[in-house]
Amino acid sequence: MAVVFERPKSLVDVSTHYCPGCTHGIIHRILCEVIDEMGIEGDTIGVCPVGCSVMAYDYFGCDMIEAPHGRAPAVATGVKRANPDKFVFTYQGDGDLAAIGTAETVHSATRGENIVIIFVNNGTYGMTGGQMAPTTLPGQVTQTTPYGRDPKIQGYPVRVCEMLSTLDGTALAQRVSVDSVPHIREAKKAIRKAFENQKEKKGFSIVEVLSTCPTNWGLSPTEAIERLRNEVMPYYPLGVYKDKEGENND
Amino acid sequence: MEKMSVIFDRCKGCGLCVSACPKKIVELNKEKRNAKGYFPAYCTDQEACISCAMCATMCPDCAIVINK
Amino acid sequence: MERKLMKGNEALAEAAIRAGCKCFFGYPITPQTEISAYLAKNFAKAGGLFLQAESEIAAINMVLGAASTGVRVMTSSSSPGISLKSEGISYIAGSDLPAVIINVQRGGPGLGGIQPSQADYWQATKALGHGDFQLLVYAPASVQEMVDMVVTAFDKADQYRMPAMILADGFLGQMMEPIAFPEIKSETVEKPWATTGHGNKRAHNIVNSLYLKPEQLEKNVFERYERYEKIKETETDAEMYLTDDAEITLVAYGATARVVKSAVNMAREQGIKAGLVRPKTLWPFPVKQIKEAAKSAEKFLVVEMSMGQMIDDVKLALNCSKPVEFMGRTGGMIMKPAEVLEEIKKIGGKK
Numbered sequence: 001m002a003v004v005f006e007r008p009k010s011l012v013d014v015s016t017h018y019c020p021g022c023t024h025g026i027i028h029r030i031l032c033e034v035i036d037e038m039g040i041e042g043d044t045i046g047v048c049p050v051g052c053s054v055m056a057y058d059y060f061g062c063d064m065i066e067a068p069h070g071r072a073p074a075v076a077t078g079v080k081r082a083n084p085d086k087f088v089f090t091y092q093g094d095g096d097l098a099a100i101g102t103a104e105t106v107h108s109a110t111r112g113e114n115i116v117i118i119f120v121n122n123g124t125y126g127m128t129g130g131q132m133a134p135t136t137l138p139g140q141v142t143q144t145t146p147y148g149r150d151p152k153i154q155g156y157p158v159r160v161c162e163m164l165s166t167l168d169g170t171a172l173a174q175r176v177s178v179d180s181v182p183h184i185r186e187a188k189k190a191i192r193k194a195f196e197n198q199k200e201k202k203g204f205s206i207v208e209v210l211s212t213c214p215t216n217w218g219l220s221p222t223e224a225i226e227r228l229r230n231e232v233m234p235y236y237p238l239g240v241y242k243d244k245e246g247e248n249n250d
Numbered sequence: 251m252e253k254m255s256v257i258f259d260r261c262k263g264c265g266l267c268v269s270a271c272p273k274k275i276v277e278l279n280k281e282k283r284n285a286k287g288y289f290p291a292y293c294t295d296q297e298a299c300i301s302c303a304m305c306a307t308m309c310p311d312c313a314i315v316i317n318k
Numbered sequence: 319m320e321r322k323l324m325k326g327n328e329a330l331a332e333a334a335i336r337a338g339c340k341c342f343f344g345y346p347i348t349p350q351t352e353i354s355a356y357l358a359k360n361f362a363k364a365g366g367l368f369l370q371a372e373s374e375i376a377a378i379n380m381v382l383g384a385a386s387t388g389v390r391v392m393t394s395s396s397s398p399g400i401s402l403k404s405e406g407i408s409y410i411a412g413s414d415l416p417a418v419i420i421n422v423q424r425g426g427p428g429l430g431g432i433q434p435s436q437a438d439y440w441q442a443t444k445a446l447g448h449g450d451f452q453l454l455v456y457a458p459a460s461v462q463e464m465v466d467m468v469v470t471a472f473d474k475a476d477q478y479r480m481p482a483m484i485l486a487d488g489f490l491g492q493m494m495e496p497i498a499f500p501e502i503k504s505e506t507v508e509k510p511w512a513t514t515g516h517g518n519k520r521a522h523n524i525v526n527s528l529y530l531k532p533e534q535l536e537k538n539v540f541e542r543y544e545r546y547e548k549i550k551e552t553e554t555d556a557e558m559y560l561t562d563d564a565e566i567t568l569v570a571y572g573a574t575a576r577v578v579k580s581a582v583n584m585a586r587e588q589g590i591k592a593g594l595v596r597p598k599t600l601w602p603f604p605v606k607q608i609k610e611a612a613k614s615a616e617k618f619l620v621v622e623m624s625m626g627q628m629i630d631d632v633k634l635a636l637n638c639s640k641p642v643e644f645m646g647r648t649g650g651m652i653m654k655p656a657e658v659l660e661e662i663k664k665i666g667g668k669k
Contacts, residue, residue, distance in 0.1 A: 001251045005303040005316035018310065020288065021264030025310025042518040047383070057524045063513035065386045066526040068409050071379035074371065078383025078391070079513070081367050082341050086515050104379070107372035181270060181307045214264075221264040 008032035021221020030188040051093035070101025073108035112169030112203035130216030165242035172205035254293040260313035263288035267305035327352035333468035343380035349488035350422035378406030388512030394420035408447030412527030416475035422491040433650025434488035439627035454482035455600040461495035489573035556604035564593025567615035581658035608635035
C-alpha cells in the first residue's frame with residue numbers, strides 16, 4: 001500500500017489552535033498543497049494579520065510576517081515590490097479585509113499588485129468572540145447584534161468579490177466554499193490559479209473562501225457546514241467574478 | 251497497514267469526516283478520549299474503505315492519512 | 319567633494335538614495351512633499367522603488383513589508399501623517415525591524431498649520447505608538463546635517479534593528495543651503511532574520527510582534543531595552559557651543575538652535591557668558607552633555623518651537639540641580655535672535 005493522502009510538506013506538523021471543525025484548517029491545507037505542487041515553498045513569503053489566523057506563522061512552513069490588523073495587503077505590497085521574483089500571499093479574515101483593511105484591499109487591487117489574497121469569509125470576528133463582521137448576514141445574531149443584524153441600523157453586508165471585480169487591476173476574483181469535497185477541490189484549483197497568475201505577473205488575485213465558525217455561530221461543526229450551504233452560499237454566490245486571461249503585466 | 255488511519259492526538263473530534271464518508275464507515279469513538287479530551291474518529295471497516303480520501307479532504311486538522 | 323545647493327527636503331531624498339535605500343513609500347503632506355517628488359523623479363534611475371500609497375497607514379505598512387525582507391526602506395511625512403503612522407511604527411519596533419522615518423514637523427494639534435514647529439518632540443521621543451519601545455531620533459539643524467543624519471540613521475537602524483527618525487521641521491525642509499555629499503561608506507549588515515524566502519536551505523523566518531505568553535513578551539522587551547542601554551552609551555550626540563565658561567546655558571535643537579546660536583553670539587558681544595547645548599540625538603538624550611554644561615552654568619534656558627517639551631528631559635538630566643527657564647513660540651511662529659537675547663537678559667544672565 002502507498003500513501004495517497006497526507007499532510008502537505010509546507011504545512012508545519014503541529015496541532016493548530018483552531019476550534020474543532022473550524023474550516024481554517026482545510027484552507028491552510030489546500031493552500032499548502034498548492035505551494036507544494038508548484039514547488040515554491042522556498043520562494044514564498046506569507047503575511048497573516050490580526051484575526052483567528054494571526055498565529056498562522058507557526059503553521060505555514062514558508063517565511064512569514066505577522067501584520068497589523070487590516071494592513072496585510074500593504075505589508076505584502078512592500079514585500080513584493082522589494083522582491084518581485086518571490087511569491088507573496090496574504091491570508092485574511094472578513095473583519096480584517098473588508099472592514100479595517102478596506103482601503104488597503106481596494107488599493108492593492110486597483111494597483112494590480114502582483115500578490116495573492118486568500119480571503120476567509122465566515123461572517124464573524126472569531127478571535128474576539130463573535131462580533132458582527134462586515135459580511136455578517138442580515139438577521140444573523142452575533143455578540144454585537146444580539147437581536148440579529150438589522151440593515152436599517154447596521155447596514156448591509158459587503159460582497160467583496162463583486163466589488164473588487166469592478167477594478168481594472170484585479171486579475172482574478174473568485175468565490176469558493178469549503179462545505180463539501182467537490183467545493184474544496186474547486187477552491188484548491190482557484191488558489192492554484194491565483195498563484196499561477198502571480199507567476200505570470202498578471203496582477204492582483206483574490207480567492208474568497210466561504211468558511212464556518214462553529215463556535216461563534218453556536219452550532220456543531222456539521223450544523224455549521226449545513227448553515228454555510230443553506231444560508232451563506234445563497235447570499236454570496238460562488239463563481240468567478242473576474243478573470244483577466246492572457247494579460248501580462250511585464 | 252490500514253487504508254484509513256487517524257492520528258489519534260491530532261483529531262479534534264469534529265465529525266466532518268463522518269458525514270463526508272460515502273461508505274458510512276467513519277465514526278467517532280465515544281469510548282476513548284485523546285490527550286486534548288476529544289473523541290477521535292476511526293474507521294469501522296477497513297475492508298470496506300475505498301481510499302477515496304473524502305474524509306481526509308474534509309478534515310481541518312490533517313489528522314487522517316489514507317493508503318491505497 | 320561634490321558641492322551642491324539643495325533644498326532640505328530634496329537633500330534628505332538624495333541622501334537616502336546614496337545611503338543605499340531601495341524602497342520609499344509615502345503619502346503627500348505639506349511641508350515634506352518635495353521628498354516624494356524628488357524620489358518619484360530620480361529614484362528609479364538609481365535602481366530604487368518609489369510608490370505613493372493610499373494613506374500614511376498603508377505607507378508605513380509597506381515599509382514594514384519591505385523592511386522584513388532586509389532592504390533599506392524609508393518613509394516621510396509631517397506631523398498629522400506621523401500620527402497615522404504610529405500604529406505601524408509600533409509594529410516595526412516590536413518586530414525589531416530597521417527603517418527610516420522622516421518627520422518634517424508642522425504646527426499642531428489637529429490639522430494645525432503648515433509652518434515649522436517642534437511640537438512633536440514628545441511624540442518622537444516618548445510615545446510614537448503603543449507599548450514599550452524607543453526610536454533613534456536625530457535632530458538636524460542644517461541641510462548638511464539632514465544629509466549626514468539620513469546616512470547615520472540607515473546605518474544605526476540596521477545595526478540595532480530598530481526604527482530611526484529624522485525629526486526635522488518645515489524650516490529645514492524648505493530652506494536651501496550648499497551641501498556636500500560625503501563618500502558614503504554605509505556598512506552592510508548581515509540580516510539572517512529577513513523573510514526573503516528560505517530557499518529550502520534554512521528554517522522559516524518569522525517577523526512578528528505577538529507574544530501571548532507574558533514571560534516571553536517581557537523577555538523580548540527586556541532584550542530590546544538592553545540594546546537601548548548600549549545605544550545610550552554610544553550613540554548620544556550633541557554640539558557644545560561656548561559651554562565651557564558659560565554662566566547661562568541655552569538648550570535648543572533643530573532650526574531653533576540656529577536662532578539661539580545667533581542670540582548666544584550677540585550675548586557674548588555684550589559680555590554675557592552664554593553658551594548652547596544643541597542635542598543632535600533627541601533619543602538617546604544627551605544627559606551627560608547637559609550635566610557637563612551644568613559645571614559652569616548657573617541657569618539654563620530651553621528654547622523650543624513648542625509650549626515646552628524637551629525642557630522635561632533637560633530638567634530630568636539636571637535633576638533639580640539648576641534652575642531651568644523656558645522660552646517658546648508655537649503654531650508656526652519662529653523666534654528672533656533679539657527676542658532670545660532679551661530673554662537671556664531677563665532671566666539674569668547679565669555679568
